[in-house]
Amino acid sequence: MRYGGAVNRLAASTSAYLREHAANPVDWYPWGEEAFARALRLDRPLLVSIGYAACHWCHVMAQETFADPTIAARQNALVVSVKVDREERPDVDAVYMDAVQRLTGGGGWPMTVFCLPDGRPFHAGTYYPPRDQGGMPGFPRVLDAIATAWGERRDEVTRAAEQLTSALIPQPLRGRTQPGPPVHGEQPWAAAVPAAAARRLVGDGDPVHGGFGAAPKFPNAPALHFLLGRVACDPADPEWPQGVETPGGFVERTLDAMARGGIHDQVGGGFHRYTIDAGWRVPHFEKMLVDQAQLATLYSHAHALFGRERDRRVVADTIEYLLADLAVSDGGFAASTDADSEGREGRYFVWTAEQLRNVLGDEDGSLAAQMFGVSRAGNFDDGASILWLPRSVEEVAAELGGTGAEVQEAADGWRERLRAARAGRVPPRRDDSRLTGWNALAAMSLLDAGVVLARPDHRQRGLDTLSIVLERARRGGRLRHLWHPGAPPVEATLSDVAALGLGLVAAHQATLDVHWLEEAAWIADAALPRYRDQSGPGWFDAPADHDPRLPVRPRSLEDGAVASGTALAALFALRAGALLGSAALLADAEEVLESLLPTAARVPLAFGGLLQAAEAARAGPVTVAVGGGTADQREALLAVVQERYRPHVLCLTATGPHPPGSHPSLVGWPPPGGDRAAAVVCRGTVCALPEADPGGLRVQLETP
Numbered sequence: 001m002r003y004g005g006a007v008n009r010l011a012a013s014t015s016a017y018l019r020e021h022a023a024n025p026v027d028w029y030p031w032g033e034e035a036f037a038r039a040l041r042l043d044r045p046l047l048v049s050i051g052y053a054a055c056h057w058c059h060v061m062a063q064e065t066f067a068d069p070t071i072a073a074r075q076n077a078l079v080v081s082v083k084v085d086r087e088e089r090p091d092v093d094a095v096y097m098d099a100v101q102r103l104t105g106g107g108g109w110p111m112t113v114f115c116l117p118d119g120r121p122f123h124a125g126t127y128y129p130p131r132d133q134g135g136m137p138g139f140p141r142v143l144d145a146i147a148t149a150w151g152e153r154r155d156e157v158t159r160a161a162e163q164l165t166s167a168l169i170p171q172p173l174r175g176r177t178q179p180g181p182p183v184h185g186e187q188p189w190a191a192a193v194p195a196a197a198a199r200r201l202v203g204d205g206d207p208v209h210g211g212f213g214a215a216p217k218f219p220n221a222p223a224l225h226f227l228l229g230r231v232a233c234d235p236a237d238p239e240w241p242q243g244v245e246t247p248g249g250f251v252e253r254t255l256d257a258m259a260r261g262g263i264h265d266q267v268g269g270g271f272h273r274y275t276i277d278a279g280w281r282v283p284h285f286e287k288m289l290v291d292q293a294q295l296a297t298l299y300s301h302a303h304a305l306f307g308r309e310r311d312r313r314v315v316a317d318t319i320e321y322l323l324a325d326l327a328v329s330d331g332g333f334a335a336s337t338d339a340d341s342e343g344r345e346g347r348y349f350v351w352t353a354e355q356l357r358n359v360l361g362d363e364d365g366s367l368a369a370q371m372f373g374v375s376r377a378g379n380f381d382d383g384a385s386i387l388w389l390p391r392s393v394e395e396v397a398a399e400l401g402g403t404g405a406e407v408q409e410a411a412d413g414w415r416e417r418l419r420a421a422r423a424g425r426v427p428p429r430r431d432d433s434r435l436t437g438w439n440a441l442a443a444m445s446l447l448d449a450g451v452v453l454a455r456p457d458h459r460q461r462g463l464d465t466l467s468i469v470l471e472r473a474r475r476g477g478r479l480r481h482l483w484h485p486g487a488p489p490v491e492a493t494l495s496d497v498a499a500l501g502l503g504l505v506a507a508h509q510a511t512l513d514v515h516w517l518e519e520a521a522w523i524a525d526a527a528l529p530r531y532r533d534q535s536g537p538g539w540f541d542a543p544a545d546h547d548p549r550l551p552v553r554p555r556s557l558e559d560g561a562v563a564s565g566t567a568l569a570a571l572f573a574l575r576a577g578a579l580l581g582s583a584a585l586l587a588d589a590e591e592v593l594e595s596l597l598p599t600a601a602r603v604p605l606a607f608g609g610l611l612q613a614a615e616a617a618r619a620g621p622v623t624v625a626v627g628g629g630t631a632d633q634r635e636a637l638l639a640v641v642q643e644r645y646r647p648h649v650l651c652l653t654a655t656g657p658h659p660p661g662s663h664p665s666l667v668g669w670p671p672p673g674g675d676r677a678a679a680v681v682c683r684g685t686v687c688a689l690p691e692a693d694p695g696g697l698r699v700q701l702e703t704p
Helices: 016-020 033-042 056-064 069-078 090-104 139-152 154-168 189-204 221-233 247-260 289-306 309-326 353-360 362-371 393-400 404-422 436-452 456-473 494-511 514-531 565-580 583-602 608-619 631-642 694-702
Strands: 028-030 046-051 080-085 111-115 121-125 622-627 649-653 678-683
Touching: 016 056, 016 080, 028 033, 033 046, 033 080, 046 090, 069 139, 090 111, 090 121, 090 154, 121 139, 121 154, 139 154, 189 221, 189 247, 189 583, 189 608, 221 247, 221 289, 221 608, 247 289, 247 309, 289 309, 289 436, 309 436, 353 362, 353 404, 362 393, 362 404, 393 404, 436 456, 436 494, 456 494, 494 514, 494 565, 494 649, 514 565, 514 649, 565 583, 565 608, 565 649, 583 608, 622 631, 622 694, 631 649, 631 694, 678 694
Parallel strands: 028 080, 046 080, 622 649
Antiparallel strands: 046 111, 111 121, 622 678
8 A cells, every 4th residue: 555645545435534544554444355355365363443533532543553654564564454434334333342342341432353364353452552651551562462372372362252252142032931912011020120220220320410420421311211201101100219319300400410511512502422520521522413313302302391491492502503513415414523623622612711701801701701610720621611500590690690581691692602703713523424323313303302492494304304314225125324425335223224213203293194104114014124033032233134244243232322223123113013003013022121121120221222112111002193174273182292291102193094004093083073183092902082172182191
């Protein structure tokens, strides 16, 4: 390859992360047959290096370790180096992350995995500096150790790879212990496991700052959403321990702490990926589409449940950020923005007291500094400060002798002026990759925001996004993981398929348009079965004809940045099964729940998505079929369902043709009694009389 100011094989990649390494003196290969063939021909280990465009420490390793000509020469002589973008190839990332976690007890990015020439891993780590530091081995020492083991103890290396690969093979999930059809909502685990998991999550939560665990601190939206669903479905749990914070109180406190913290971009809106402290104050500054989508939805549902204006404001600014900074010209959304700009982490986001005064003037700048926790010494590098809210608006108002509304109005004005000033800075780079699953989650957040913010344009943008994903990502009976121009034809993951299915179900509930239900039926009938485990319950993350270069077919059961593919698929199967009248889909979901919930009860923080599905199975299904009359009458009935967060209630249209297996509420439609629109509420297969009055429908929904 060409070095010394030239570029390597990664220069032509559509991946922003791979192109970042194009000028490295490392002889990089993209993941593919050429790299494997070269490793086999030269009898060298494969080095598989995995990261993503917004990853700060990936940039550090690229700029310090992989840019060093001396290290690169040694690397080129000893191994065949493969660079992988985890956003582009989540299947590759899943397999090797499992290996890293098994070998080291942890994981993260950049990920550094040494493999046999056929891809079976035998040694792994994460970030390696260019030289030994802080007890961490430098990359040259690691390379030398690998070369010594490869040349002198090949049998040990091969045995280690065989043993590790064997451990990576997913074991079949346990099937039903009792024969016969499932009884939806009446299994022995249905009530006990979600209740116990909620008690454990709240009991183990951070009693000071909210959320879970110490530093580094991630929002863990799936676990918070599970707790929110518990409150919605069972607001007065009679068995909740006395003196223990309630799930609702814990979620409210956590949402407030995140909204006031540095993890929340106080100027531009939206959320950073995580914080390096337990108090939500000091983030790593990358912003991910998946986090904006999940947190906008979480705050939307919290507002619908608790009615707090502060949650609505977070929804508004997160959606504003989503549309302003992540929207791309073809109608979808980009994957992320970087933590760094101008070569420094956080430079775009931080402020000094002097900068505030320069933008806002002396008086407002001084007040804004107090409001946003900015001091002369700073709380970040070089005297700069990350903006956060040390005190609530109400506390500031009490100090200043004004009202909360006056302080809020002033703060909003400061934010606008700071945002305009910040626009003159060099922004972080954006990764324009369009991921099917993440765009589906973004579409759902826009549907929810359309209700909470009374913004029909947001709802329409969500529907348009789903249409674009279907148009660009669907190829026959398959889905693609990526659909931006020039993207490699990577097969969708289970998470992509299930998230899109959930988005289509949500679109049908938001519009009562049968088109969306028909598309959800396509997911259930054509796309999802390709991921089915034929040896037991559940699904794999990749289809049966997955990339043959992967040493195993991946299946991830625990949540990551988003709920696991298995959890999303179970939730989709429950919702689509209820709407389509499919006993097979319901059975698929319930077998997975029965198999995995004993583990989820022990470690609920890793299974928040699955616990959401379990709560849906326990509380539901409650379906509301709406049809007849005028569009305004149907909208009035639909608005009753949407006026509060009811995760166990599903809407479907009673107008027009339906996919096979129609729901019991549609039998004998239309109901007698005039030309007005009506709603039929069913709990399981037991349906109430049709109700044309919105107030009467509200009573039916709120009466157990």
